[in-house]
Amino acid sequence: MGLKPSGEMYLETIYVLSQMKSCVRSVDIAEHMNFTKPSVSRAVGILKKENYISVDNDGYINFTDEGLKLAQKIYERHTVLSELLMLLGVDKETASEDACKIEHVISDKSFETLKKHMKDKQKQQ
């Protein structure tokens, strides 16, 4: 039935971590998000049950096709939104924080519009 902001946040974190290190475990997520192990354990269980990730016997997490697609989508939103805010003069810290919130609630339609606007703006500068 589609992920909630919280689930998307976990997925995005897994994506980011998977680009920084070869293998991602629950404990890495907990560390990175500053959540407790049980919280992560449950969230990972849900992502697995809903077929966004798989977890092998050693506790290493891998995306399913659907999971990867969604993670990349969220991550793109994050980067585009924070770049856009920064382009307009918002400091990096704030831009990233706000992008983190907006990325989970904005519609595809609005996001694509903003993305196009950002590209144009980027060119003309």
Added chain:
Amino acid sequence: MGLKPSGEMYLETIYVLSQMKSCVRSVDIAEHMNFTKPSVSRAVGILKKENYISVDNDGYINFTDEGLKLAQKIYERHTVLSELLMLLGVDKETASEDACKIEHVISDKSFETLKKHMKDKQKQQ
């Protein structure tokens, strides 16, 4: 401790209703937001307890100074954000829906930046 998105949404709704009709009651909010009376009853109780509104003996709702200020702030965010999205080409419906979500999570800093950008954009067109 500051209102959550849900509380802000109620406040904004009261503000909008108060501009459409002389008096606002809980049942009007319920009608407008498509929530049940008990849900609204609790929310109104919280807004009252936290001093954003007062409710007189007849059930009519009025803002406190703080409540009005916050309601106007949220409402301004809503209008500016949806105008901005529309200016960039997003349809009214979607723009309003997205504004509704973003208005509760964006920082003052980013909002003011976007607002300024919108004004500029508005002028040059």
Added chain:
DNA sequence: CCGCAAAGTTAGCTAAAGCTAACCATCTGT
């Protein structure tokens, strides 16, 4: 005056998503 409709409240359910405490299973170092 009786009865109904409208407005509000109370009690209690649910789901989401964080938490702690406590436990289990490995793996490692002396």
Added chain:
DNA sequence: ACAGATGGTTAGCTTTAGCTAACTTTGCGG
């Protein structure tokens, strides 16, 4: 070989914010 660290899970608490069912209060119409 066994103690402790590391990683994960289970059970159960808390808050938020929606819901239904059922109640109270009030104001009318006939």
